Amino acid sequence: MTRQNRAVWARQTGRIGALLSALGVVVWASGLPFLFPSLGPTAYLYATQPSAPTCRVRRVLGGHAVGVAAGLVAYHTVAGGVVITASMTAGAPGTLRLAASGVVAAMLTTVGMFVTDTHHAPACATTLIVGLGILPSLREGGIILVAVSVLAVEHALVGRLLE
Template identity: 50%
Template sequence: MGVLESANDRPTTVEVIFSTGRTLSLLAVLVGLAWGTGQPFVFPSLGPSAYALAITPSAATSQWQRTIGGHFFGVLSGMVAYHALAPGLTIVSTPSAFSPGGFRLVLSGFVAVGLTTIAMLRTDYRHAPACATTLIISLGLLTTVVDAAIIMVSVCLLVLVDSLLPAGGVAGR
């Protein structure tokens, strides 16, 4: 079996349009909140979460408990690692090779992904996009308690919107 599906096994045009619309619908409220408040209600790991919820809604890792729980552990682990190892630093550009600050930032990310993975596996709240959330925080991009709360509110709203939309997805074709 190849990496790509055969043309016969790929989603139909109607399924592609529906699934894309569902993915974007999941983000629409958050986009409005981010634009209207100037706060980070949209951040990179929400895209993969929205995609997973829209495309593979019946997958175990797309269940609402795992989505919220995984991101919670991502936020918690990211905050712990960042504030313990790299407070005040931000990776907005590539750090100089072998710089102490660069080491602290990448170590913070490394530790955060490890902590997030342990927490998700031990609690069965596995949701891969949460590892992106933990990197967003541990690399110094969203590091305050307010940022952490906004991330969790965003994830909860994503899950809420998902529960209100018609079921769909193209997984299992």
């Protein structure tokens, strides 16, 4: 590994840490789910490909918004009230409903991102978080969108500071 590669990796790793740290503090201070799995891939894209089309604010915010909306529709239509647990019962109707909700959410998100030109792959993780009942309420959907917005603002600010 060259010195230049180490410097790039260090900068990208630090950038991911900087982007997610503020939201980590919000989680700690509020007890609310402002950090969730799909923020990791979004922060990774911001750190490693900051000028890529998928990192444009419209695509990031739009993709996650489509994912939240699709997840809410799928969950409340197909699996409302079913909760994902470590001990899901094989062959149970609730397990089938939850699995179907996840599939429907991902399909709706894909169509929604095509229609709105908001392609952002991490949004498919967001839709599963909502569609599988992990964060299935309107309030939690709002928290997701606020967290993504904070990440987008941080990305813009970090980009300006580093340039």
